[in-house]
Amino acid sequence: KAGVTQTPRYLIKTRGQQVTLSCSPISGHRSVSWYQQTPGQGLQFLFEYFSETQRNKGNFPGRFSGRQFSNSRSEMNVSTLELGDSALYLCASSYRETNTEAFFGQGTRLTVV
């Protein structure tokens, strides 16, 4: 069974640009969550999607948005990038209906210069 796949693995962007990250969950998993990981703040929840609906959102500015497609794949978008957005962005998938075991992808390392 393939794991959670995130693309791209690494990304370098300039301040003010926008970026789109992709996450393909484990087959059969309908919930996809996104997290930002930085040395200072640790792992922080961005948002969660289930069956194409955003069910929960963390305390991040509106520049961070996402969506989920009918095949459960999810994308996350960050507009008007700031230096502080440099982080490891992790995606996790779970079946969600009966348990909360969440499995993480390898992450996308975003560097904003």
Place this chain on the structure above:
Amino acid sequence: EDKVVQSPLSLVVHEGDTVTLNCSYEVTNFRSLLWYKQEKKAPTFLFMLTSSGIEKKSGRLSSILDKKELFSILNITATQTGDSAIYLCAVDFANAGGTSYGKLTFGQGTILTVHP
């Protein structure tokens, strides 16, 4: 505000030692507590605990939850250099209907270093 606190923040031991990592939490409508091991990038799932007093075990790792005192411990016996990693504790909490909000609240992590 929901909070998850791990201790110690870092730990250095020698191969063969036994370590105990702590995780305490303050959340409303607790649903489950999860432990992860993060070596380079992807946190790897270790355990999910939902009931008090029932130990979960996998090889040299074990974990237990105390829902009355609101904490969990992760034990690693006979540590090996391959156990060096960040160990993360996360809590999932439920909405009024008892289902998950789909959000994990993480602790800061414990950095474990095992020397040969």
